[in-house]
Structure formats: structure tokens, C-alpha cells
Amino acid sequence: MDHAATLPAAGHAETATGLNTFKVGFWVFLGSETLFFGSLISTYLVYKHQSISGPYPDQVLNIPLTSVSTFVLLMSSLAMVLALAGVQRGNRRQGLFWLFMVAVLGSTFLGFQAYEFTEFYHKGLTLQTNLFGSTFFVLTGFHGAHVTVGVIWLLTLWVQGLRGELPPERSLTVEIAGLYWHFVDIVWIAIFTLIYLLQ
Amino acid sequence: MSMNPAAAPSSAHEAVHAHPGAGTYVVIGVILTVITAIEVAVYYIPAMHPVLAPVLLSLSLLKFVLVVMFYMHLKFDSRLFSTVFVAPLILAVSVVIGLFIIFKVLPHYQAVSALVR
Numbered sequence: 001m002d003h004a005a006t007l008p009a010a011g012h013a014e015t016a017t018g019l020n021t022f023k024v025g026f027w028v029f030l031g032s033e034t035l036f037f038g039s040l041i042s043t044y045l046v047y048k049h050q051s052i053s054g055p056y057p058d059q060v061l062n063i064p065l066t067s068v069s070t071f072v073l074l075m076s077s078l079a080m081v082l083a084l085a086g087v088q089r090g091n092r093r094q095g096l097f098w099l100f101m102v103a104v105l106g107s108t109f110l111g112f113q114a115y116e117f118t119e120f121y122h123k124g125l126t127l128q129t130n131l132f133g134s135t136f137f138v139l140t141g142f143h144g145a146h147v148t149v150g151v152i153w154l155l156t157l158w159v160q161g162l163r164g165e166l167p168p169e170r171s172l173t174v175e176i177a178g179l180y181w182h183f184v185d186i187v188w189i190a191i192f193t194l195i196y197l198l199q
Numbered sequence: 200m201s202m203n204p205a206a207a208p209s210s211a212h213e214a215v216h217a218h219p220g221a222g223t224y225v226v227i228g229v230i231l232t233v234i235t236a237i238e239v240a241v242y243y244i245p246a247m248h249p250v251l252a253p254v255l256l257s258l259s260l261l262k263f264v265l266v267v268m269f270y271m272h273l274k275f276d277s278r279l280f281s282t283v284f285v286a287p288l289i290l291a292v293s294v295v296i297g298l299f300i301i302f303k304v305l306p307h308y309q310a311v312s313a314l315v316r
Contacts, residue, residue: 019277027280031287038291045295046302067239071232078228081270085221175272182271186263193259197242198252 026176030183037187040142041194044135051130057199060123062116069112070192073147076105077185080178087161088171095166095174099158102181106151113144136195143191146184153177218272227269234262 015021079101086094117137120126127137157177160166166174238258241247247254268274273281 017277017279019279024279024283027283031284034284034288034291035294038294042295042298045299048303063239063242067235070235074231074235075228077231077266077270078224081224082221085218085224088218179271182266185270186266189259189262189266193238193255197238197255 020172023172023176023179026179030179033183033187037139037143037190040135040139041190044139044195047131047135051132053130055120055123055125055129055132057132057136057195060120060125061196061199062119063196065112065116066192066196069109069116070188072105072112073109073185073188076102076109077182079105080181084171084174084178087166087174088168090168092161092164092166096158096161099154099161099174103151103154103158106147106154106181110144110147110151113140113147139195140191143184143187146187150177150181150184153180218275219269223269227265231262231265234258 015024017024079098083095083098083102086092086096086098120133125133125136127134154177157166157174238255241251241254241258267284273284
């Protein structure tokens with residue numbers, strides 16, 4: 001039984017199942033997101049090795065750099081659950097600190113991605129260069145856009161927390177943001193393996 | 200996993216006990232880090248290249264499951280959440296595998312068949 005899901009939050013009534021409508025709806029949204037990213041990953045794999053001109057993946061992909069950014073994103077997920085635990089327990093300082101850390105780590109990941117994209121551009125790989133460039137930038141670009149939305153969402157929650165608007169009764173709000181953030185993390189887990197390591 | 204609304208607790212205090220503690224979260228974080236390190240190590244070991252795909256896919260699946268079960272709380276939450284998430288996930292994975300077979304495996308098989316004839 002989900003106890004957190006049954007918490008009344010932000011005017012979202014419980015359903016006949018005893019579950020919060022907001023949380024049920026958000027899980028449905030995440031389900032649709034798996035299809036969205038599944039289609040982008042499919043497109044990348046179908047066009048893999050189909051480029052008739054370079055640069056090719058083995059010429060541009062930087063595994064050490066991406067390994068570090070992957071570690072950063074994994075640690076942001078850890079920070080997210082610690083933030084949620086803090087808010088649920090009414091520990092305001094812990095909740096605010098870890099919420100801020102998630103935003104910082106997410107921004108760091110975006111910094112790595114911006115550096116990577118810039119490096120690729122200088123090596124001659126753009127969205128229009130070849131099939132690898134098109135499918136790679138669309139897939140990782142959409143993921144980066146999701147991370148950006150997540151960082152903005154978390155900073156909004158952090159500001160609310162600073163104003164004292166995140167009591168334990170509103171922990172479901174943080175939990176929903178956390179679900180989004182972890183989803184972004186698991187998408188990257190798939191991207192890191194399928195695109196970077198399995199070249 | 201009861202769906203009985205009457206049994207639904209409604210306090211933040213109970214929500215705290217529904218999810219694992221910080222210690223469990225940190226242990227999962229350490230495991231995720233170790234698995235990522237193993238993935239990168241496997242990538243750089245030439246002897247592992249014949250089995251690179253199954254090993255890396257298994258390790259990433261393990262990471263995926265750990266995050267979903269513990270960080271997204273599906274292990275502890277209502278089964279309805281698992282259903283609405285896993286059903287489209289299975290569909291998405293089927294689409295990826297189906298398209299991979301149609302565009303990558305079948306053309307290769309047909310080319311080999313044509314050569315044999």
C-alpha cells in the first residue's frame with residue numbers, strides 16, 4: 001500500500017483506489033515518456049552505422065567524460081531521495097540542502113552536455129552533418145531538455161521550501177518531482193549503455 | 200498492497216515509514232556507482248569484447264531496476280503504479296527490439312541467403 005500517495009496535496013483528491021490522482025496521473029505520464037524515448041532510441045539504433053560521411057561515433061564520443069557525467073546524474077538521484085526523506089520527516093534543513101544539491105548536480109550534468117556538444121561541433125559534427133549527428137543530437141538533446149525542466153522544477157521547490165511552503169503534508173509535491181528526476185536518470189542509464197558503450 | 204480506501208493512511212508520519220531510510224538510499228547509491236565503474240571497466244578490457252553487449256545490457260538493466268524499485272519506490276508503492284509504468288515500458292522495449300530486427304538483423308540474413316543461392 002502506498003502511504004505517501006494517499007496524502008492529500010494541492011487539492012488533488014484521492015481516487016476510489018485510495019491513491020492520489022496526481023500521482024496516478026504522473027505515473028501514466030512517465031509511461032508515455034518511455035514510449036517517447038523508446039522511439040528516439042529506436043531511431044538511433046536503426047540508423048546506426050548508416051552514415052556515409054564522418055565524423056563517426058568512435059571518433060567523437062568521449063567515454064571518460066561521459067562516465068563522470070553519468071556518475072553525477074546517479075548521485076543527483078541519491079540526493080533527490082535524501083531531499084524527499086528530509087521533507088517527509090519535517091527536517092527542513094536536510095530537505096532544502098539536498099534539493100539544492102540535486103539542482104546543482106543536474107546543472108553540472110547539463111554543463112558536461114554543453115561541453116560535449118561544443119566539442120562535437122568543433123570536430124565537425126552537427127545536427128545536419130550525417131545520420132549519426134541527427135539521431136544523436138535529437139536523442140541526447142531531448143534528454144537534456146528534460147533535465148533542464150527538472151532543474152527549474154527543483155529550484156522552484158527549493159524557493160518554496162525557503163519560504164516555508166514545503167511542510168511534511170506537501171511531501172507528495174517533492175515525491176512527484178523526484179519521480180520525474182529519477183525517470184530522467186533511468187533514461188540516461190539506457191542512453192549511456194546503448195549509445196556510448198555499445199558503439 | 201491493499202487498495203482499500205478505508206485502510207489508506209493519511210499522515211505524513213505514515214508516509215515516512217512507507218519508504219526506506221537514508222541508509223538504504225546511500226547503499227543503493229554506492230551499488231549504482233560500483234555497477235557504473237564495472238561497465239566502464241568492461242568497455243576498456245579487450246578480452247570482454249566478445250560478451251560486451253550481454254554484459255553491459257545486464258548491468259544497465261540492474262541499475263534501471265534498482266532506481267525504479269528503491270528510488271522511485273515501486274517496490275513499496277501500489278501495484279497500480281507498476282502496471283501503468285511497466286505496460287508501456289514493455290511496449291517501448293518491444294518496439295526497439297522489433298525495429299532492430301526488421302532493419303538490422305533481417306537485411307543481413309537476406310543478404311547472406313542471397314549469397315548462398
